Amino acid sequence: MTGGFSYPDMKTDCSACTSLCCVALHFDRGEDFALNKPAGVPCPNLSDTAFSCAIHNDLTRSGFGGCVKFDCLGAGQHTVQEVFGGTDWRGHPELLPEMMEVFRILRRLHQSLEILKYLELLPLDDAQSQMITMLKGAFAAPADGWTLSSLTDLETDGAFDLYHTALPAFQSALQDPNALAALRAAT
Numbered sequence: 292m293t294g295g296f297s298y299p300d301m302k303t304d305c306s307a308c309t310s311l312c313c314v315a316l317h318f319d320r321g322e323d324f325a326l327n328k329p330a331g332v333p334c335p336n337l338s339d340t341a342f343s344c345a346i347h348n349d350l351t352r353s354g355f356g357g358c359v360k361f362d363c364l365g366a367g368q369h370t371v372q373e374v375f376g377g378t379d380w381r382g383h384p385e386l387l388p389e390m391m392e393v394f395r396i397l398r399r400l401h402q403s404l405e406i407l408k409y410l411e412l413l414p415l416d417d418a419q420s421q422m423i424t425m426l427k428g429a430f431a432a433p434a435d436g437w438t439l440s441s442l443t444d445l446e447t448d449g450a451f452d453l454y455h456t457a458l459p460a461f462q463s464a465l466q467d468p469n470a471l472a473a474l475r476a477a478t
């Protein structure tokens with residue numbers, strides 16, 4: 292059962308998260324990260340006693356510019372607070388794999404919704420407006436909120452495939468001479 296569509300809050304709030312990005316994601320040593328880190332293993336710079344980074348004020352100089360560039364678009368706090376009711380992965384390590392999977396799919400969803408939100412501001416023709424409505428329907432959260440199961444269904448049922456197939460149809464709207472002015476006026 293799906294509720295009416297509304298965009299989730301996609302402004303990242305690290306204070307409502309449990310540093311999920313610092314444990315869930317893998318790094319490859321290189322320009323953006325000073326070391327290799329597998330997914331599911333806490334970053335060595337993450338405090339053992341708090342969800343805070345020991346080099347937070349010195350990330351780029353310390354070789355962790357990738358952390359500065361990263362934005363989960365609110366997927367972290369939604370995972371922790373809404374899907375897992377505030378549970379933290381240190382207190383419940385058995386839940387970490389599920390939390391990582393929810394975080395991954397929610398981040399993918401929020402990335403798609405962020406684009407959709409901008410496309411909606413463009414001068415659209417009827418077919419493009421209908422497509423936005425269809426995509427919002429495909430991405431609408433269940434009335435009782437996302438779960439790992441409903442997020443997994445979102446992927447397997449093809450919502451993201453639909454989104455990627457639809458994107459080229461907005462090329463003409465992006466090239467419209469009024470597009471930039473419309474985006475500036477609305478943001």
Ligand code: SF4
Pocket residue numbers: 312313314334335336337338343344345346347355358
């Ligand atoms: S360097 Fe800091 S912000 Fe980056 S992953 Fe490690 S603990 Fe998190």
